[in-house]
Amino acid sequence: MASSRSMAGSLWDQIEPLLLRVERPSRYLGCEWNAPKVKEGDFRVVVAYPDIYEVGVSNLGLAIIQEVVNLLDGVSCERVFSPSTDMEEELRKEKIPLFSLESHRPVGSCDIFGISIPHELTYTNILNLIYLANLPVRASEREDGPIIVGGGYGTVNPEPLADFFDLFVLGEAEESFAELVELVKALKGKKGRQEIIEEASKIPGIYRPIDFEFSYLEDGRIAAVRFRGGENASLKKRLVDLDKHLRPSRPIVPFCEAVHDRLNVEIFRGCTRGCRFCQAGMVYRPVRERSAHLVERMIQEALQITGYDEVSLCSLSSTDYTEIKRVVSDLKNICKRMQVNITLPSLRMDGFSVEIASGLNAAGSITFAPEAATERLRRVLNKPIGEAEMIEAVVKAVRHGKRRIKLYFMIGLPTETDKDVSEIPKLIFRLRDAIRAEGLAPPAFNISVSSFVPKAHTPFQWCAQETLASLEGKQRMLRSALQVRGVNLSWHDRYMSTVEGLLSRGDRRLGRVIETAWRKGAKFDSWSEHFRFSVWEESCLENGVDIEFYLHRERDPDEIFPWDHLHFGPSKDFLFREYRRALSSELTVDCRFGDCYGCGACENNKKSHLLKGERI
């Protein structure tokens, strides 16, 4: 610890006097338990998460990548998070550049600056990170300095950020980012920056945005996407086998309470339930489970070296894990001995899931996501939970001692009518009545309603997003119907959903909008206290961007999308087929246990899920 602070180039002596002027100085200390030691003279990689420490330090992806890179010979990988606004002010005032947590050296002096792109409302923070590192925000203006690489979930449609990044890592980055680091390290000092970037772009799964050129029709739609040179085979997301990557094996333990303040261990990636609104369910296919004995080993080892009192089994739908019963029953004994609680996030709304989850912790709350209140609309979404199943789930949950039930709904869904929305309160009342009919005291219902945002690489990528006025009307209706004791209603800000929608299906022309908004002071857009919709409206206006065009327009079947050249698994044909099936409320069954319907995610459509147990 002491050595990295006294390392050549460390800014610690300038940073330390600022610490008592800012809220929560521990955000900027580094030196947490299990934080890696960095070596002076190593090839230097800095990985960033564009939000404050407490949010970023909880991110599993960043933790995995940091550990993977630190295993490479002669490479040190450090972290940086967005400084909070008070610290940013101090840094600007004192002219101190963005610094890494492990050695407090300037981020701008590293060799590779990897930035995680978690979601659309962090885009301005990404620009801010590059700027605070004293680097030009536009890739075209960077002649030297680190190669800036974007990765993570947001690369599903990275086009609005194309102007700011040198490269993107598509899909799961454990292997491709490590290959990129090795290559850049090998070429450092031997080739020029641009040549190195070009070489790196040939690694499968690495995307160099300047290799592609877009042309537009007069009405604003994309006319063509042209690859600037020859054949490019690398624009396919990469996937990994979780049994080969048991990471993070030494999770960093923050001093402060992080947003996910527990040990997070992945049990599987991918999901083929086929919910048509769900981007993650489409782009992480096929399903790859981690073997039960490895999950258990990882958890036991990590609990011992972290001291957490809670472990979460992470995935897109925990109880779909074929070995869930075995893992839960084994862990129950281990965790009881170690005084550790187990949590299962992302539960299906059925009796089986409730049985499993309730066996773990008796009381507290339980969360389900029915998404829509009518059976018809749930069929459109391909999330066909029957009302009988819902009732069974909530009754069982209350019987197991749950005193709070949290339900997630969306409004503004494709084909949604006012009736679908007005059914939300009615459904809640029916659930409550069913609980009463069993002689049980009804729990508190926390209802969270978000506005649907159509996403790239999903069957709903052709849909129009609902207008603000229409969403407002629906919210008003819900508010008046749900003013009852025992029901708490919360919203996702519909203006935030508008910006999210604009950027999620945006193209390169939105780069200027993001930059203008950031220059006008937009940052921390997912934080209600910082988000200002007017800045985004002004920025669109100034750059001649019509929000309507991106948000409220139903796309033609054959329209070229900005992300069409990036392959994340399901083919466009399949997605369109699914869109049509949605419109006629037809269901598509999970291919994990049924037949392959040729979505395109598996090589040659040869079913390649890695399941470790039998269907439950």
Added chain:
Amino acid sequence: MTAGEALKLRVQLSKEGVLRYLSHTEYWRTVMMAAKRSGLPLVYTGKYRSRMKISYSPPLPIGFTSECELIDFFISHYISPAEAQRTLQLNLPEGITVLRSKVIGSGSAPVGRLIDTALYIATMKCGHALAKDLVSAVNDFLNSTEVYVRRVQPRSVRDINIRGGVHRLEVAEAKSVKECLLTMVVDDGTRGTIKPREVVDYLLGVVKADPDVIETVRIHRKALFQMRGGRLISPMEVRARSRWGG
């Protein structure tokens, strides 16, 4: 609760180096997670969620160092204090040192309900003239029956008489290093809390110290006590009397 469950492992720790920037909650969370890693025979409580049963000393403000952070871990059976100290130290980050440890039997109050007084030492860069002024400011302070400081908080501004909570106050000059040492014994814990920074700022205000002097102030918590009949008793050595006692 059986007699065994009432055993407490009382540990005295330091807070130093960069870890002085941890908040009270962050510091104790770090210590508790270290205790969990170290495999001590800890006792847990809680109906829905198990929580470590502990009791700790009054909060130390961010930026202060200390050599007397105290925590009682409730333990299920006896463990040699030396062994507990060794294993706990292996699991603590640099900046937190286990200074002493002791197993306390049933019947004694947990540390959080015991402590009411603290000894702080504030150091600051200062020349001879300022040191002399500080000596007279301290004398005036001690000769007054009321000393008011203004406490500005997000939702309130209050004038508070701190005099009654300051039991001893001394100033010494370390000429060789051009420093002043201000030693104070103040209320800290069950009887209420005097903020040492407020005492220092008050005195520096009286002597009209320059901002560069104020910048150099460092505060260290040297000891915590229980005041019994005017005597200061250390929670680690219940029978010992401090030089500040009586």
